Amino acid sequence: MSTLCRAVRFFRDAGQGGYVFSMRKISTALVSFALLFAAAPLIAQIPPAAAVSTRAAISGTEPGERVEAVLALRKTGGPAALKGLLDVITVEKHKGVRIHAVNALGFFDAPEARARLREIAGDDPDGDLRTAAVMALSRLGDTQYLADAFDVETSTHVKIAIVDALARTEDGEKELEKIKSKSGDKRIKGRLNLYVPDRKKAKGR
Helix, strand or coil, rough: CCCHHHHHHHHHHHHHHHHHHHHHHHHHHHHHHHHHHHHHHHCCCCCHHHHHHHHHHCCCCHHCCCCCCCCHHHHCCCHHHHHHHHHHHHCCCHHHHHHHHHHHHHHCCHHHHHHHHHHHHHHCCCHHHHHHHHHHHHHCCCHHHHHHHHHHHHCHHHHHHHHHHHHHCHHHHHHHHHHHHCCCCCHHHHHHHHCCHHHHHHCCC
């Protein structure tokens, strides 16, 4: 039985039971039922988990609640969850929640995720956000971008994070060797030595 038929039967039975409905109210209710019935296929296409998590991630009253929702979006996956994470990063003000959302983007191998992560890694004024972005990009294997980002990055802290990120990529060793050949910062060289041993010292052993 269709939703519209159920509505007609409801009002018929209600009338027999002594309830009085005006024709205007009945017409309005029938139109509402008809619209709901027509929209049902579209509503069914929206992944419920992603929709619920996105609402919680954006409107949750506590940062911890919003972080849990962000993690749920990461676990859910798919285009709807990706859009939800992008929306969270756009509107979220709490640094911790934003870092979790940026980290979660690294689990979505999609052009939109890469573009947003590159934007954050290159332009965000917060070094911790840039660090989160480069680590997320390492999961996506964005080696060339990370190598280029190292050259323009001004923070030693973030540069070290880029070294760590490159070490996680399949073809990052060559880029690390290039960085080591031109880097003069002792802290950065110390981190590079973990991944690219000094060949001269290795031969002398």
